[in-house]
Amino acid sequence: MHSFRYRDGQLHCEDVDLARVAEELGTPTYVYSAGTILDHYARLDAALAPLDHLICYAVKANSNRAILKLLANAGAGFDIVSGGELYRVLAAGGDSAKCTFAGVGKSREEIEYALEQGVCSFNVESEAELDHIDRIAGAKKTRAPIALRVNPDVDPHTHQYISTGSHENKFGIALERIGAVYEQAAKMRNVEIVGAQMHIGSQIAEAKPFASAIGKVAPVVRELKSKYGIKFLSVGGGMGIIYQRALESGSGKWWREHGNESFAFSVRDYAEAIVPPLRELDVRILVEPGRFLVGNGGVLLTRVRYIKKTGAKKFAIVDAGMNDLIRPALYQSYHEIVPVCRASVSDAGREKIDIVGPVCESGDFFALDREMPELHEGDLLAIMSAGAYGFVMASNYNSRPMPAEALVRGDKFALIRKRQTWEDLVRGEINPEW
Numbered sequence: 001m002h003s004f005r006y007r008d009g010q011l012h013c014e015d016v017d018l019a020r021v022a023e024e025l026g027t028p029t030y031v032y033s034a035g036t037i038l039d040h041y042a043r044l045d046a047a048l049a050p051l052d053h054l055i056c057y058a059v060k061a062n063s064n065r066a067i068l069k070l071l072a073n074a075g076a077g078f079d080i081v082s083g084g085e086l087y088r089v090l091a092a093g094g095d096s097a098k099c100t101f102a103g104v105g106k107s108r109e110e111i112e113y114a115l116e117q118g119v120c121s122f123n124v125e126s127e128a129e130l131d132h133i134d135r136i137a138g139a140k141k142t143r144a145p146i147a148l149r150v151n152p153d154v155d156p157h158t159h160q161y162i163s164t165g166s167h168e169n170k171f172g173i174a175l176e177r178i179g180a181v182y183e184q185a186a187k188m189r190n191v192e193i194v195g196a197q198m199h200i201g202s203q204i205a206e207a208k209p210f211a212s213a214i215g216k217v218a219p220v221v222r223e224l225k226s227k228y229g230i231k232f233l234s235v236g237g238g239m240g241i242i243y244q245r246a247l248e249s250g251s252g253k254w255w256r257e258h259g260n261e262s263f264a265f266s267v268r269d270y271a272e273a274i275v276p277p278l279r280e281l282d283v284r285i286l287v288e289p290g291r292f293l294v295g296n297g298g299v300l301l302t303r304v305r306y307i308k309k310t311g312a313k314k315f316a317i318v319d320a321g322m323n324d325l326i327r328p329a330l331y332q333s334y335h336e337i338v339p340v341c342r343a344s345v346s347d348a349g350r351e352k353i354d355i356v357g358p359v360c361e362s363g364d365f366f367a368l369d370r371e372m373p374e375l376h377e378g379d380l381l382a383i384m385s386a387g388a389y390g391f392v393m394a395s396n397y398n399s400r401p402m403p404a405e406a407l408v409r410g411d412k413f414a415l416i417r418k419r420q421t422w423e424d425l426v427r428g429e430i431n432p433e434w
């Protein structure tokens, strides 16, 4: 469920007309719905109620402090992948004791910082990293709580760049080796074995890969519990969201008619598949959703700058670019794109058009040959489902200032990150004296 709907022909986020946000803050601007994010959190929390569980929001999906604060207040923990993310969580009022620190390449500084702040666990991805953590904790005369990341070797049927749980990628430790590495960890003086972790990929559409991964890992968890008394299993994130026909609940029909099938990852199916086997394990269960909590809760507002025709092709050149939202260029991913003001476009003149950004790269597009109502210069568009892996991947490529971010709650909206200025672009750059 998300809270983006047409009301009197105007696209609203909760009770706020998105045209108003664009007028006040300019474009391109990311707009997030607090109600949607909290609703998704509450649904997942309720579905997992039969388990002793903690939802650790994967900060990398959207790390704006206002979003982190929203989730911290709802009771969430956090899955972090860098020292910078831990810093953000603390700045947002999050609890370090509810943070798990993942990632394949943690630096000394990051490990020291996480030890000082008292994270609940380091999720360790290699033997080399385990050694490193042991030494750093020893030097600080403390013990590092650790969980090893198990790679269960399942294929989640998702894009190759976001699949992480098969033996062919860099993540985790193979199931066959995990027992031996835990034994090594048990011999180390400065680490304390507290849990086990897995994460099989992202944008996973069905419950089945989760269930089969849990099936494979469950016997290991039982053994670890009896040998080392582990307290938790983290089953990772990766629950998929709707990108196609994201605005199904609207009242018009042209956007319903394009041919792509949508799917709806069902929290209920997920819980039905994973709760019974996890309950038997009788350890605390951590889940680390990123995209699921925030993905459908955000849009990127952008305005059409020019309409360009070349031969048979027609382009709408918009003011957002791949530097603002890189998902289409990086993952060939699909985003629904809709006009904010339906009155400004005509249902009659449907046509195929490429919606592209101003960046000097052929990969700078949001949609190719997309069936759209006839667009004009100045039309305001919403790129849907942009709440996850959107702003966090933004860059200054082509010296474009990063976009603004706004948060809506009910009939209010607030700027939660200022649009960068040209001065921001050169801040920190230094001319050598010579």
Ligand SMILES: *Cc1c(COP(=O)(O)O)cnc(C)c1O
Residues within 6 Å of the ligand: 058, 060, 061, 079, 102, 103, 199, 201, 202, 203, 236, 237, 238, 239, 288, 289, 290, 291, 292, 388
């Ligand atoms: C990226 C990541 C997540 C979140 O993935 P989503 O697909 O956004 O849910 C969770 N856990 C780990 C270890 C990750 O790397």
